[in-house]
Amino acid sequence: MSPSGTSVIVVGGGIVGLACAWFLQCRGHTVLLLDPARAAAAADAPGEGPVRSGSLAALGVLMADSFHRERGRAWDLRQRSLELWAEWRQELARRGHPIPYRSGVLLLAADGDEEERLAALGARKRALGLPLEPWDRRRLEQLEPGLPQPSLAGLHSGRDGQLDPGSALAALAADGRQRGLTVRAEAAVALRRDGGGWRVDLAGGGAERAAWVVLAAGTASGTLLKAAAEVGAGVDSGPWELEPVLGQALELELDAPLPGPWPGAVVWRGVNLVPRPDLEGGRRLWLGATLEPGRRADPDQLRELRGLGGAAPEWLEEARVVRRWQGLRPRPVGRPAPLLEQPAPGLLLAGGHYRNGILLAPASAAWVAGQIESLPTGT
Ligand SMILES: Cc1cc2nc3c(=O)[nH]c(=O)nc-3n(C[C@H](O)[C@H](O)[C@H](O)COP(=O)(O)OP(=O)(O)OC[C@H]3O[C@@H](n4cnc5c(N)ncnc54)[C@H](O)[C@@H]3O)c2cc1C
Structure with a gap:
């Protein structure tokens, strides 16, 4: 538990956003998760039809030990994630939300x-x-x-092995809600500085405010960051481009x-x-x-x-x-995956996981929590 929880808005409820939201909520922060697809994703199962987010389409194969390198950032993130998935699955199963792992x-x-x-x-x-x-x-x-x-x-x-991404999304969402996580089926359309924190404008009108914002909205994270940098919200100009690979x-x-x-x-x-x-x-x-x-x-x-x-x-x-x-x-253009960055004080990007988002979600959430807890800002 964090000694003094802070307010956080997580934009995007794919596996990375949900992992961040759940983990921060577990650590005593007050978290609001925004994702227009959360309502539609209630069944959390892949199906035919329109192109889906990566998280709803993934096969859930976790290749950490068999990664082709054995040092460096990508290796460290994989090893950390494998450990964290084992811990998280145990904790979630204890609380009635098992995620099968083969x-x-x-x-x-x-x-x-x-x-x-x-x-x-x-x-x-x-x-x-x-x-x-x-x-x-x-x-x-x-x-x-x-x-x-x-x-x-x-x-x-x-x-290494395979976990069902649908079960993982459902378990994190259900346990998160039991712990007080708020989920709104809304899209973020703009980010603005707001006193010591941030304001997130919503597609349906209205806005939400928090000390911290975590962007985990797939390819849309790049678009939101670019727009915020252009209006001069003190956001690093990147490059933040994320391209889709189907x-x-x-x-x-x-x-x-x-x-x-x-x-x-x-x-x-x-x-x-x-x-x-x-x-x-x-x-x-x-x-x-x-x-x-x-x-x-x-x-x-x-x-x-x-x-x-x-x-x-x-x-x-x-x-x-x-x-x-x-x-x-979501693949970063010209930069190695994933992008774990702080483009402005209080604004974090956890994105561009490309082919390994299911594997890397827990280590990404741990990085986000580390940033928030080492650099408290605002409200
Ligand atoms: C066919 C396929 C197989 C794969 N297999 C594996 C695998 O075996 N193992 C593995 O580790 N990875 C696999 N992946 C990769 C993995 O799925 C991705 O790396 C991962 O899903 C990225 O997760 P994410 O949460 O960052 O993004 P996404 O899953 O894209 O989620 C982004 C979310 O943000 C929401 N959003 C978008 N715009 C906004 C907005 N403006 N406001 C609020 N919310 C918004 C979307 O609705 C979506 O729910 C696979 C991918 C595919 C397509």
Whole structure:
């Protein structure tokens, strides 16, 4: 608990905004979360139809230990997040809001270069004491149903895994509300300085005020910051541009439950095959995701994904598509993801998480809380 809670407005209720709002509320701050989609997102499940926020479209694969580096900011954030997700899940389950987590990610090598890279990655991570285990071809061949081919070698990461983003959003929102978090289904349209704090103008008219504002509104965070810098609110001029990168994904129904099952989510040539043992007696599998700059979904890319570029095993080809959806990932232009910045005193940006927002949400929230608690301002 913070000794003296402050007032905070969080703009955006995707996984990053909700994680920030929940964590700040837990630490004794008074938090208002603004998101016009929160009302529509009550079911918190991906579906067909219009392009969705990244958080409602994500597959929830958390790749922290198996990240290709082992030092630097991106590595530190991943390690911190993996620890925090474990703590947060425990705390949320204790309070009646469990988030299922299926541990294990199996990375596959489809060619000789990948095989060498995976072997080197595994050796470096094992030197740090991390549980990354090499799987040889014989072991991979024993898995059922059969893996996409070629699968020359594998690297299994025991602590990485998959959590359902819909359950995570629902758990954070429900527990946050029980702790006093206020949620308004409103869009922020402008930011202004207001005494020692900030005023946020709302699309429906009216405004909200707080000592701190946290921007976690996907690509809209960049637009809000740019506009605030232009009206001279003392906001650093950036660059804050966040560009959308669209991802399409599929839910498939298999003839029979995945036997075995696989030792977690499988990654083959960058495509995630995510068993969902919790859905329809274990007969469902998520497949994704495409990487398409912009906001328009390309049917050819979806076809390529569906057939794994011609490498889909028979059982996968025969599976029935029961759902397809798409979402946008916010990617910083010309800067490494994510952007954790303070563009003006009392104004924080937690955005641009691109492909790893589900993984990085807790470490981002911890960074936000650290900024607020080390530099108290205003009211
Ligand atoms: C198909 C797909 C698969 C993915 N798979 C994974 C994965 O396996 N693992 C992983 O870690 N990541 C994955 N990601 C990436 C992840 O989804 C994103 O990094 C993450 O969702 C970013 O979260 P966010 O909260 O910053 O933004 P968003 O999810 O975009 O949320 C932003 C929110 O802000 C709201 N908003 C917008 N404008 C305003 C405004 N003016 N005022 C108030 N609110 C506003 C929106 O309604 C939205 O709810 C995937 C993404 C996609 C598209």
